[in-house]
Amino acid sequence: MSSDDDDNPFHGLYQFFAGSGNDGTPSIPVSDPPAKNSSAPTSYTPAQVKGLVDEANGFATDLYNRYVVTPGGHTAAEKAKDLARAQQLQGQLSQMLQGALPQSTATGQNYENNIHGASDYLLHAAVNSGIGWHVQIPEAAGGAAFGFDNNELPDSGLVPPQKIGPLY
């Protein structure tokens, strides 16, 4: 194993990362992203990538547990707070993908894969949780964009079900 691998929390063909984010690994403070350099993409360390990925995965799992597995009893304020957190994490993941990611000498794609995965996992968790992620019908399907806020969402843990129809 190379010295580069020793710094790579995702090393190995198969990447393992703690979904709970509570393994003591240093993580990026969500409110304090790395400073931007106007002339070069922001560079990220392996620990920073793992920290944010763990944060996002852990939060997504938490959303499933609190809203989907145990629906009901959620206040509008709680939903609003969770929505803001999900969107903040999503924005940070997107920003990270535009930066300079550390390279894994062993398998390349590790870092980017984990960021993409966390982004999609979080998006679906947020939507399935019904915390109020903006909802719209794709314009290509002929629908106009629409949205609803947290107070309009049913507290069932899911957005209102619809039978699959010609919309799709």
Place this chain on the structure above:
Amino acid sequence: MRSVQVLFCLSCLLVPFGAWAADDVDVSPFFGTFKTMCADTRADPDAVVKAVSGAGGLASAPVKVDNTIAKEWRISIGGRVMLVSSSAGKSPAGAHRERQIIDCEITSLNDERANLADFAKWAGVGSEPDTSSATSYAFQEREGAHLANTGNDSDEHWVLAIHPGERVTTVQLMHVMAVAP
């Protein structure tokens, strides 16, 4: 700090996508649903819609976030409630590049930690996933066989991620396209 686990690609290799036939009787409903909805469809959003329609899924309204469109369904198979999620979109791949990514996820509202070995086998790995933390597998696919990654960050590839939990488990299959010039 939890130790990072490393597995080597010992058995990765040449496992065709179709190796798990629909008539496999010993697989769990969780894996069977993943196979039908995500693997057999190659995570293609249109194919996922057809597959989940056939299973009587109830759809939620589609969501568009940035350049990604996501769709969600709720299904019940074998007495197990599961959520099927599909998304497609373009994602940054560096400061001035992007790549298309399609994603298919199955979330089971059950304890599926005893049913995760089939996923590793499907990906082409002999070792079972960690049941206490997330595991992901990256591989390439050539003519139905799963191969080790090239290590070239820009190449097309696949990622299978497993998020286990006591009350909810999600498996995620991503098809990551080559970086657009």
